[in-house]
Amino acid sequence: MTRYFIGDLRSRSLAVRNLDVLSGPWSDRIGAPESVDVTVDMNSPEIRSLNLRNVATPAKAYLGVEEGGVIMACGPIWTRNYDRDAGTLKLGALGWGSYYNHRLILPLLAKTIGLDQWTVPDPADPTKTIPNPLLSTVINGVSLGTRAKRLIQQAHLWTGGALPIVFQDDELADLTKTYLGADFKSVGEAIKQISELENGPEMKFQSRFTTDGMGVEALFRTGTVAQPLLTSQSVPLWDLTAPQSAASGLKIDEDASEMGSMAWQTGGRQADTVLVARAYDPLLVDAGYPLMELADTSHSGVSVQATLDSYAADDVAAGRYSTETWSFTAQAKPVDADGNPAGPAVGSYAVGDFADLGVAPFDPATGRGDAYLQDGGPFRHRIVGLSGDEKGDSIKIQLAPKVGI
Known part of the structure; x- marks a missing residue:
């Protein structure tokens, strides 16, 4: 059952447990905050009784959607x-991470220190000033994921600055990073x-209901040094060509704009020189493709030829193939004629997981199988996006672009 809910950001408590909506699209994608958008009927007595002007206050309340007890976006x-x-009210929410676009990397001292103390004399040259080190945030001895955790934890030290976030244990690493307060990042x-x-x-930020069921919190999950990707061990399987398949609407979008046999790189600008790198792979030309070139000027700061x-x-290695992006629609809770589960159910897979797509070989005599993917076979892709709506009947699944399929 698809259910929408509203609660208080700071206290985590639920205020509305089952919001009746006219529409409620939601999405969850890797590298972007989740989103939930609902439209409600203000002519409904039930909706009017909720006093949404006070309960669903922007920047003070959260909005979420669940499927069978699993929060899909919040x-x-x-x-x-x-x-x-029109008699309608629309609410738009983004994932927990969107809050931290409104928080700065500043220690508590920044709230009380004199504004004339944000700079201090430079020890190397007293005629100059430097940012006050007391306003810097120095994070050392931990991994990149724990660095992000420490930034959030520092933001939570400010009065009113803590959201109901649960953290993983620290991960140690020989890394150091300093953030200057005066940068106001x-x-x-x-x-x-850090992710990039x-x-x-x-x-x-993985939303979940609190153990007492009275509120919502979010586990801040990060990849590790050994495994930077967030993924589970289970791999769901959708058989696209089976009779009464739980998956439909397969789309494959192919893009050859990044193919190339000759790659050029430029650098050295920060060292007041010009570096040029060139790589060639004859594979495509030998296969009958016309010569295509790739040029990248984004590494202007590189001053080591071997690095360039x-x-x-890397560019010519990736340029050997076009990029394919697959997407399809899955039944949210597929069952067979007897009502038994007949495929992966929503909530059993998540963004970041790998998935197998089964495709039967094409048989020209019977027309069975897939006429485009004629060799058939299982295809493994990574799920990078999920989206649904208030109906809760199906889930749209976006798979990661794949090169060299």
């Missing part, structure tokens, strides 16, 4: 739109940058 309400003539921006580092961990060469080599 977070602070940021937008509210009332249309009196948001916690959300820093977390995003090479081998940076994936991160997710490796980027060019």
